[in-house]
Amino acid sequence: MKAVPISYIARNLWMRRVTTLLTAGGMALVVYVFATVLMMSEGIRATLVATGQPDNVIVLRKGAGAEINSGISRLQAAIIESQDGIATDAQGRALVTKEPVVLNNLPKRNSGKPANVTVRGTTPQGLELRPQVRIVEGRMFRPGTSEIVTGRAVASGFRNAGLGETLRFAGREWVVVGVFDAGRTGFDSEIWGDAEQMMQAFRRNAFSSVVFRLSDLQRFDALKKLLEEEPRLQVEMKREDAFYAEQSQALATFISILGLTLSIIFSIGAVVGAMITMFASVASRVGEIGTLRALGFRRGAVLAAFLGEALLLALVGGVVGLAGASLMQAVSLSTTNFQTFSEIAFQFKLTPAIVVQTLLFSLAMGFVGGFVPAWRAARMKIVDCLRAA
Numbered sequence: 028m029k030a031v032p033i034s035y036i037a038r039n040l041w042m043r044r045v046t047t048l049l050t051a052g053g054m055a056l057v058v059y060v061f062a063t064v065l066m067m068s069e070g071i072r073a074t075l076v077a078t079g080q081p082d083n084v085i086v087l088r089k090g091a092g093a094e095i096n097s098g099i100s101r102l103q104a105a106i107i108e109s110q111d112g113i114a115t116d117a118q119g120r121a122l123v124t125k126e127p128v129v130l131n132n133l134p135k136r137n138s139g140k141p142a143n144v145t146v147r148g149t150t151p152q153g154l155e156l157r158p159q160v161r162i163v164e165g166r167m168f169r170p171g172t173s174e175i176v177t178g179r180a181v182a183s184g185f186r187n188a189g190l191g192e193t194l195r196f197a198g199r200e201w202v203v204v205g206v207f208d209a210g211r212t213g214f215d216s217e218i219w220g221d222a223e224q225m226m227q228a229f230r231r232n233a234f235s236s237v238v239f240r241l242s243d244l245q246r247f248d249a250l251k252k253l254l255e256e257e258p259r260l261q262v263e264m265k266r267e268d269a270f271y272a273e274q275s276q277a278l279a280t281f282i283s284i285l286g287l288t289l290s291i292i293f294s295i296g297a298v299v300g301a302m303i304t305m306f307a308s309v310a311s312r313v314g315e316i317g318t319l320r321a322l323g324f325r326r327g328a329v330l331a332a333f334l335g336e337a338l339l340l341a342l343v344g345g346v347v348g349l350a351g352a353s354l355m356q357a358v359s360l361s362t363t364n365f366q367t368f369s370e371i372a373f374q375f376k377l378t379p380a381i382v383v384q385t386l387l388f389s390l391a392m393g394f395v396g397g398f399v400p401a402w403r404a405a406r407m408k409i410v411d412c413l414r415a416a
Contacts, residue, residue, distance in 0.1 A: 050304045051344040054392055057290060057297045058348025062385040063355055064286025066375040068279045071362075074373040075275035078213035079267035082114075082244055083156055086237040086254065089263045093274065093367050094128040095145075098233040103260050107237045112250045114240040116155060123239035124153035126222055127231050130369055131196045133185045142361075144181055145217045145369045146196070148225030156240055160214055164190045165205035170221050173228075176205035178215040180372035184361060188218070197228035213271065216361070216371045238267065274366045294392050297344075301337055301396030326406070333404045337397020338390055345389025352385075353377050 079085075086107055091097035099107070104125045114122045127148040132141045154160060154167065164182075168174035177188045182203070187194050194201045201220065209215040225231070241247060251264045265273075355375040364371045 050300050051340055051347065053300045054297045054341055054344025054389060055348035055351065057293045057392065058345045058385055058389050059351045060286070060293060061290040061388055062349050062352035062377075062381060063375065064282060064290065065381045065384060066352060066355060066377050067286070067360075067373075068283045069378055069381060070373045070376040071282070071371070072272070072275045072279045073376050074211060074371065075213050075271045075364075076268060077159070077210065077271075079269070079271040080156070080158070080240075081266065081268050083238055083240050083267035084247065084250075084264055085267050085270050086239075086262050086264050087235075089255075089261045091263075094126075094235040095130055095367055095369075097128075097235045099125070099235065099237055099262065100233050103262065104234055104237050106257070106260060107254065107262070108239075110250060110254070112242055112246040114242040116152070120152065121239070122152055122156055123237065124150045124156060124222070125234045125237050126150075126153060127225050127229065127233075128235035129225070129229050129231070130367075131218070133188065133194070133196075136184055136186050136188075139186070142185075143363070143369045144185060145367065146225065147217050147219050148222035149219050150222050153219075153222075153238070156238055157209070157214065159210040159212055160207050162205045163208045165203075168204055168220055171224065172221065173199050173201050173224060174204045175201045175218055175220040176207050177203055177219075178217050179206060179208050180215040180359075180361065181218055182206045184370075184372065194218075197225075199228050211374060213274075213371055216369070274364065277366050278362070278364055290388075294388075298392050298396040301340060301393060302400060304340070304396075330401050330404070333401035334394070334397050337393045337401065339393075341389045341393025341396075342386070344393075345386050348389070349382060349385050 086099065087094065087097040088099060108121060108123050108125070116122055129146050130143045131146045133144050134141050151170070162176065163179070165176070168176050175194070177185075182189045188203060190203055190206050192203050194203065207214075207219070222234075226234075241250070247266065254260055254262055254264050352375075356377055359372060359374050361370050361372040363369070
């Protein structure tokens, strides 16, 4: 069976430039929404997953689910710290940090509206356990003082959280002596201070979590079983990267479902627009269809030609929409993490998988919108087409 040349298909779209641009523009807007939603979901997931280190382990109270809901007593923390299998630093000190984590309400710098910010009490070992964190302004806080350092997102997004400013919470004034960059991870949205000072200020008698580095990744399962079966502990142990991946699931899933629902609703309009365009194309080219058939092109070739026009139209719209969505990677946003109820800053993230999904979605719209008109064109009789011409 002879196939209609692709150049013929593209030329027909070019001859109808106005309708082609309008229809492709409608599809591009739908594709833009679709891709942006996927990029937002992936950005949140990537931000939180990158927060954890694969060789770090986090220990929480059994059933806690998040650090703010957890409680590890000093005795329990000491038992955990004494276990074999914990890595040590160059000075022979165990790479373990016992940290209280609380939420604090702060006004945003631009709007003044309050939002929850995670406040973490940590130790010098805590900084060593997070190699992605580095001080970019000022210095690290001194242990035993009311000094704090703020993540880059907190410093720029909340009042009195910048270098040299003073925050008041937990009945104290805390001086911001440094700003750190956590490599676009969840720590960028936190405030860090001395663990013991935070415990006293917030009147906590228990840590929220214990984080340590494994000396051997192969010992994870054995140590997990040992800790979780210890009756004095009642804890659960997770790899840090897996823990933060779980923290992203609820919010990322919600955004995906909401965005995909909106995209499907909007796509109905785009499909109808493509269908109208293709029906108009068929109606204006009846004589042309008859000529193609008279030249020996069979029904399948005519069907493929008109369906090819719809798919090419959708591909143009998809590429334009995807190009527009890719610009969102330069935008930083913040939202509330459902798991922790705290503010988290993230960036849109475009991945090869999202590119493929977006283009397939665009082509699917073109196929649905173009099949019926293409089928109608293919079913026309040669005699009727030539007579109408």
